[in-house]
Amino acid sequence: MEPAVRTHQLSRSFGRLRAVQGVDLEVPAGAVYGFLGPNGAGKTTTIRMLLGLLPPSAGRIEICGLDLARERRRVASLIGSMVETPGHYDHLSGRQNLAITAGLLGLPAAAIDRALDIVELAPESNRRVREYSLGMRQRLGVARAVLSRPRLLVLDEPTNGLDPRGVRDMRRLLQELPGRDGVSVLVSSHALADIDEIATHVGLMHEGRLVLQSSMQALRQRYRLGIEVETTRPREAAAVLRDAGIVASAEGGRLVVPTTDNALAPEDINALLVGHGIPVHGLAAGALRLESLFHAVTGGQADALAA
Numbered sequence: 001m002e003p004a005v006r007t008h009q010l011s012r013s014f015g016r017l018r019a020v021q022g023v024d025l026e027v028p029a030g031a032v033y034g035f036l037g038p039n040g041a042g043k044t045t046t047i048r049m050l051l052g053l054l055p056p057s058a059g060r061i062e063i064c065g066l067d068l069a070r071e072r073r074r075v076a077s078l079i080g081s082m083v084e085t086p087g088h089y090d091h092l093s094g095r096q097n098l099a100i101t102a103g104l105l106g107l108p109a110a111a112i113d114r115a116l117d118i119v120e121l122a123p124e125s126n127r128r129v130r131e132y133s134l135g136m137r138q139r140l141g142v143a144r145a146v147l148s149r150p151r152l153l154v155l156d157e158p159t160n161g162l163d164p165r166g167v168r169d170m171r172r173l174l175q176e177l178p179g180r181d182g183v184s185v186l187v188s189s190h191a192l193a194d195i196d197e198i199a200t201h202v203g204l205m206h207e208g209r210l211v212l213q214s215s216m217q218a219l220r221q222r223y224r225l226g227i228e229v230e231t232t233r234p235r236e237a238a239a240v241l242r243d244a245g246i247v248a249s250a251e252g253g254r255l256v257v258p259t260t261d262n263a264l265a266p267e268d269i270n271a272l273l274v275g276h277g278i279p280v281h282g283l284a285a286g287a288l289r290l291e292s293l294f295h296a297v298t299g300g301q302a303d304a305l306a307a
């Protein structure tokens with residue numbers, strides 16, 4: 001099956017600012033794709049282009065195999081979306097809000113029940129939205145986005161501002177959607193931990209570029225371990241390893257080198273560092289946190305991800 005999203009060298013500038021540069025995104029059908037990156041990385045700009053809300057400066061977009069520029073209307077009918085905090089009519093109930101959208105789209109009442117069911121808001125559906133928590137409002141936004149049974153669901157920062165319970169509910173909802181509804185999901189977040197456990201694929205944006213894109217499975221195979229180096233000069237140590245073509249990052253008072261079981265031996269890293277006059281006080285290999293990997297890939301500049 002063709003991917004839900006494929007972009008070719010997608011770019012967008014605002015005056016001199018290159019907000020998105022040469023991005024080749026690929027969201028496989030049935031994926032939960034975590035679109036990650038710190039604030040200002042270019043996620044929302046990319047998403048607005050995917051939704052046809054913002055014209056690209058260059059590049060092409062295909063949604064479920066259709067060219068967005070040539071088949072706007074058909075593409076629009078395939079996508080459901082929620083961009084940042086959704087607006088609802090506060091004085092109406094959740095159900096009434098959905099009924100308005102369903103009416104506009106010419107959908108039957110059954111579509112409303114189905115959507116409420118998916119986001120587990122059915123018991124609260126007759127309460128006014130004014131009384132909803134932020135998490136419930138976000139889930140109502142997702143309900144609206146899935147009303148028309150889209151092939152692709154695009155959610156921009158749906159966990160932003162939610163309390164831990166809200167984040168947990170949203171995660172469970174996103175995780176269950178592809179199996180339940182056959183929809184592919186592209187979900188952005190600046191908080192890596194909100195998404196990493198549920199994503200089947202991840203893309204990392206950094207300063208307008210897609211610096212990493214992979215299935216979680218491949219990522220976990222490729223970088224199973226992190227070799228941690230204790231040193232008083234972690235930044236210099238990271239620079240030495242990067243010059244040798246090795247991905248590494250300085251974190252706090254340590255250096256972390258993502259690796260597989262056998263790609264890099266701790267003694268080789270030790271020899272390289274000592275050869276450059278960097279003191280090594282300790283070396284240990286342990287399970288790699290995804291934050292460390294992303295930190296390493298972005299050269300330690302994506303600090304917001306570790307939050």
Ligand SMILES: Nc1ncnc2c1ncn2[C@@H]1O[C@H](COP(=O)(O)OP(=O)(O)O)[C@@H](O)[C@H]1O
Pocket residue numbers: 014017019037038039040041042043044045046205
């Ligand atoms: N309409 C706009 N006009 C000018 N600059 C913009 C506009 N939208 C976004 N930007 C800039 O583009 C960059 C990427 O922003 P954005 O896509 O919103 O990042 P993210 O969603 O990853 O936080 C930022 O530097 C932002 O200030």
Ligand SMILES: [Mg+2]
Pocket residue numbers: 043044045156157
């Ligand atoms: Mg954004």
